[in-house]
Amino acid sequence: MPELPEVETVKNALRHDIIGKKIKSIDVYYGKIIKNVTIDEFKNLLVDEEFINIHRIGKHLIFELTKYYFVAHLRMEGKYFLMHDEEISKHDHIIFNFYDGSNLRYNDVRKFGTIYLYDKIKYRSIDDLKDLYPLNKVGLEPFDDKMNVQYLKDKFKDLKKSSIKQALLDQSIIAGLGNIYVDEVLYLSKLHPEIKANLLNDEELKLIIDSSIKVLNKAINLGGTTIRSFQSSHEISGRFQNELNVHTKEKCPCNHDVVKIRVGGRGTYFCPVCQKNNKKEGIQ
Numbered sequence: 001m002p003e004l005p006e007v008e009t010v011k012n013a014l015r016h017d018i019i020g021k022k023i024k025s026i027d028v029y030y031g032k033i034i035k036n037v038t039i040d041e042f043k044n045l046l047v048d049e050e051f052i053n054i055h056r057i058g059k060h061l062i063f064e065l066t067k068y069y070f071v072a073h074l075r076m077e078g079k080y081f082l083m084h085d086e087e088i089s090k091h092d093h094i095i096f097n098f099y100d101g102s103n104l105r106y107n108d109v110r111k112f113g114t115i116y117l118y119d120k121i122k123y124r125s126i127d128d129l130k131d132l133y134p135l136n137k138v139g140l141e142p143f144d145d146k147m148n149v150q151y152l153k154d155k156f157k158d159l160k161k162s163s164i165k166q167a168l169l170d171q172s173i174i175a176g177l178g179n180i181y182v183d184e185v186l187y188l189s190k191l192h193p194e195i196k197a198n199l200l201n202d203e204e205l206k207l208i209i210d211s212s213i214k215v216l217n218k219a220i221n222l223g224g225t226t227i228r229s230f231q232s233s234h235e236i237s238g239r240f241q242n243e244l245n246v247h248t249k250e251k252c253p254c255n256h257d258v259v260k261i262r263v264g265g266r267g268t269y270f271c272p273v274c275q276k277n278n279k280k281e282g283i284q
């Protein structure tokens with residue numbers, strides 16, 4: 001599943017590919033991806049619209065057109081490809097045909113991706129969109145000015161049973177950390193993944209924020225992580241997998257054996273020496 005750094009990589013590739021292109025027509029082969037308008041509305045409203053910019057909030061891409069925005073989530077395996085006259089694949093579900101003869105295809109083997117269309121007259125800025133579903137369910141990114149120890153404390157206070165691993169995966173609390181990056185953040189923070197989130201002190205919460213920024217920035221700079229199903233458009237390969245400390249590793253950088261357990265149903269890698277569980281009551 002693409003995480004924040006991979007979505008950022010896709011955003012940058014798409015900015016390069018489609019900004020300035022004007023839509024001549026749209027073909028929809030699998031309409032369930034379009035959520036809040038009918039397929040005909042989607043096809044008709046976007047004719048003659050030009051791609052002006054592409055933004056990212058958490059793992060959502062926001063395509064800014066002349067009069068509309070559409071908010072897209074890639075979910076498990078969604079990909080956008082800029083194509084010309086290549087044969088249409090059975091996994092190409094939506095095709096935006098441009099006046100210049102090229103086309104943008106939304107390809108999704110699992111069909112879990114989503115698209116929501118919003119009118120720019122009603123919602124004038126990206127900030128307005130943050131009040132609407134699905135962006136209103138997105139928590140703060142670690143880089144956000146409003147992200148701080150108090151914010152995490154308030155959010156974690158109500159999580160009586162959640163481990164820190166589960167809490168960090170919750171996109172409504174921190175946006176953009178998925179399974180790979182949470183393992184890496186907890187390693188850098190020297191925190192055991194099963195410690196209960198509500199038991200963390202200020203210093204530990206601060207460490208989580210700082211480590212999250214460090215891990216995500218590094219991953220963004222390296223184009224994300226190419227692991228299992230993820231490939232960004234253009235077949236760009238991320239290089240962050242070469243920098244992983246514990247996720248999928250046998251040894252941590254200090255040469256201890258990495259252990260794999262399941263936390264909240266997710267495969268979790270950690271170093272039992274570097275990440276001691278110092279809050280035993282946290283073990284579920």
Ligand SMILES: [Zn+2]
Pocket residue numbers: 252253254255256271272273274275
């Ligand atoms: Zn270690």
